[in-house]
Amino acid sequence: MTQTQTQGSKSFILSITLVATLGGLLFGYDTAVINGAIEALKVFFVTPLQTDNALALQVLGEYKIIISLCFIVVSLLVSSFMFRMYGKTKGMIYSALVIIIGAVIWYTQFWVSVNEISENTLNSINGFTISSAIIGCIIGGSIGGYVSQNIGRKRGLVLAAVLFTISALGSAMPEILNFFGASTISSFIFYRIIGGIGVGIASMLSPMYIAEIAPANIRGKLVSGNQFAIVFGMLIVYFVNYFIALSGDDNWLNEIGWRYMFASEIIPALFFLVMLYFVPETPRYLIMKSREEEAEGLLNKIVGTSKAPQLMIDIKESLKEKNAPWLTFGGLIILIGVLLSVFQQFVGINAVLYYASEIFRNMGNDTDTSLLQTILVGAINLIFTVLAIFTVDKFGRKPLMIIGGVGMGVCMFALGAAFYFNQLGLVALFAMLGYVAFFAMSWGPVTWVLLSEIFPNSIRSAMSLAVAAQWIANMMVSWTFPMMNDNSWLTAQFNHGFSYWIYGLMGILSAIFVWKIVPETKGRSLEDMQKLWKK
Known part of the structure; x- marks a missing residue:
């Protein structure tokens, strides 16, 4: 009997986990492709609403309906989580409370208040158009547990690849593939949501697949490889967006170029779909x-x-307890999973990754220079993610998360101060790059490692709650950033620095949370984690 037979084949493990990480690559590609098109989408979809009153009224009506439908879907998903945690009787009571509170907030803060095209409404529509994929991510992340349990990890990833392909086509040609009789912007939002569902499913199933394939001694490194694939996908699309932008002037980019950015996703999506044929469950x-x-x-x-x-x-x-209630091991494990996800987003990473080109434009750069500097952000993200991959199994999860949280907090306070005092040179650039570096070596990859490790097999589907919470937090950050960044009063008071101070505070709080509450999972098998939580 050969050594490979007695100890396992590393080449086999690496080959199938590499295919699974393509789900992470598409996750990064799909979420970051919007970065190069932010200004173009605003000019193409939102600016005409200021002069075309009939179109503005149509879009406003559809916007309110879309948000309302999204609210209903998210409420139903949250209700399903309540039933999984508390059972039928308590789940019904808690679900009713959540729905009633949410309905009051929706009606008073949105349905009644949004009735005219004002500066805040336009900023809100713009923010939602840019971040609409995250609604799909919430749905995909929420149903990820159901998908993984019923059709499997592999076929769930196949479903994600198909949704990526449909989204790429529809987002690039929202007028041609508009089968709804709605406005073009609503068609675009629909296809971005479809892609988001694929991202949400992949965001859960890719690290889950890798964690269930990988031996314990290299699991942290291989699951971190999924985060490497995410940031590598981001870096690829930053280059793609930059070279597409070079193909014409701003008018061409605002009318045609942004379509090529979204269409480019078809290539990696189809490649992922083909490669999944060769991997096992x-x-x-x-x-x-x-x-x-x-x-x-x-x-x-x-x-x-x-x-x-x-x-x-x-x-x-x-x-043995494969259908165990999610609170079988107590509420702390659920709380840790949710807060890991929420803090990963509340530190503001996707405000930076989605709006990097916009931030650089606020520093006074033109479109091409902004996109070129965005590539630098992607490169730093990639380099420090590699650092995390080679240290997560050596130093452990907690030290990296604590150092990263403190580092991000300091850098965000510095970036906010640079904007506030209008010192937008090297200080602002290094603060932003330092922030990305600290995130990439800690909360970026290590959060996914922890989420794939802390949930015992019998409640593994509870990871879908944490993933859904992550995307809800992502949505809140991505939607509110342009509302804060473009608000006239906040800009006059803080000169674009306000939001970065909020993210800085979240960075410090995230470090305290990990230090005080999160257990170390380094070197433990998935079955060992079940024994830990039973204690």
Whole structure:
């Protein structure tokens, strides 16, 4: 018997996890493609509303309907989480409370107040158009647990790849593929939401797939590889957007160029779809579905024939309560999962990644220079993500998260001060790059490692709640950033610096949260985590 047979094949593990990380690459590609098109989308979709009253009234009506439908969908998803956590009786009571409170806020703060095209309304429509994919991400992240349990990890990723492809086509040609009789902007939003559902599913299933395939001693490194793929996808699309922008002037970019940016996603989406044909399902899902012979053969390849029998026993034991309520291990694990996700977004990373070109324009740069500097942001993101990959299994999860949280807080306070005092030279640039570096070495990849590790097998689908919370927080940050950044009063008072101070405070709070509450998961098997939470 060869050493590979007794210890498992590293080349086999690496090859199938590389395919899974393509889901992360498309996650990064789809979320960052908007960066190069922000100004173009504003000019193409939002600016005409200031002069065309009939169009403005139509768009305003559709906007209110879309937001209302999104509210209903998110409310139903939150209700489903309540039932999974508290059971039928309590779940019904808590769901009713959430829906009533949400309905009051929706009616008083949105439906009644948004009735005319004002500066705030235009900023809100612009922010929602840019961040609309995140509504899909919330849906995709919420149903990720259901998808993973019912059609499997692999076929869930296939579904995500199909949705990526549809979104790329529809976002690039919202007029031609407008089958709804609605305005063009509503058609564009619909296809961005479709792509967001794919992102939400992939954001959960890619790290889950890798975590269930990877041996414990290299799991942190391989799951961090998913974050590397995310930021690599972002870097690729930054280059794509830059070279597309060079192909014409601003008028061409505002009319035609942005379409090529979204259409470019078709290539990696189809490649991902084809490559998924060659990877297996995860052993834990196979055992869950009583396909034990397939699972045993796969485990022999992953961990070797010497360890596979015991791992089979451990997995079976952990899956005895495969439909266990999410609060089986108490509420702390759910709280930790949700807060990890929320803090990852509340530190403001997607305000930087989505609006990097806009931030650089606020520093006084033209479009081409802004997009070129955005590539620098992507490169820093990639370099420091690699640093995290090579340190997460050595130093542990908690030290990296604490250092990263403090570092991000300091850099965001510095960036806000640079805007406030109008010192928008190297100080602002280095503060922004430093912030991205600290995020990339900590909260970017390590959050996904922790989320893939802390949930025991019997409540693994509870990860969907954490992922949904992450996308809701992402939506809040992405939607509110242009509302804060473009608000006349806030700009007059803080000179675009206000939002960065908010993100800086969140960075400090995130470090305190990890220091006080989050357990270290370094070196523990997924089955060990179940024993930890039982204690």
